[in-house]
Amino acid sequence: MSKERKELQRARMFRYFLDAAAEVIEEDGIEHMTIRKIADRAGFTASTAYNYFKDLSHLKFFTAMRFTSAYLKELPSYMELGNNIVEKWLYSWECFCKHSFEQPEIYSVIFMDNLGSSPQKLFDDYYALHTQDLTGVPEELHSILMEYDFSKRSALYIQDAVTEGFIKEENVPLIADITLMVWKGMMNTYMNNRRGYSKDEAISRTLQLVTECVLNVVEPERRKDITFKR
Incomplete structure (x- = not known):
C-alpha cells in the first residue's frame, strides 16, 4: 500500500x-x-x-478538540469589538471564558489534564487532519491558535501591545502566565464547586481578574485607551 x-x-x-x-x-x-x-x-x-x-487520554483530547469549533467560529467577531490590541486580547478572553465555562470538562481535557505525551504534538497531529477547523479564522491567528501552550499563545498575541506602547516587553510573559493561572484556578474552583459559582459568575469573576491583571501592567498614559468592560 x-x-x-x-x-x-x-x-x-x-x-x-x-x-x-x-x-x-x-x-x-x-x-x-x-x-x-x-x-x-x-x-x-x-x-x-x-x-x-496511544491511550484513552489521546482519544479524549482529539475528540474534545472537535467541540471547540463554536469557540473558533465566534472568536473573530469578539476580537473585532476591540479598538486596540489589548482590547482585542481581552475580548478574546471573553470568548474563551464563555465557551470554556459552558463546556468545562471539554476544555479541562485540552488545557489541564495529563495527556501522557507531548500536548503540542497532539495539537499538531489534530490540525494536520482538521485544517478545516480554522476556516473563517483570520490567517494571522492560525499560528497562535495552533500553539498548544496557552501562556505562549497569549504572549504571541499580546506581543503587539509592546509595539503599540501599551505594555513593556518584560511584562508580556508575566501577564500571559498570570492570566492563564487565573483561568485554571477558576476552572478548578468551578468544576469542583468550591465556591458555588454559577457559570455566569465564574465567567464574570475570571474576566474581572484578567482585566485587572492586564491594567496593572499597561503603561499609565495608555490606560485611558482601554475601554473594555464586562
Missing part, C-alpha cells in the same frame, strides 16, 4: 473513532468515555482503536 493510501486510511479510521467518541460524549459525557465503548460504537475492536490512539 502506498504512503498516500495509508494516510487516507489512517484519516478515515480516525474519523470513524472520533465520530463514535463524539456521540458518546454527547450522550454520556466525556467523563464516561472508554476505549471499548467507543470501539463498539465505531464497529471495531478495542485493539484496533489502540492502533490509532
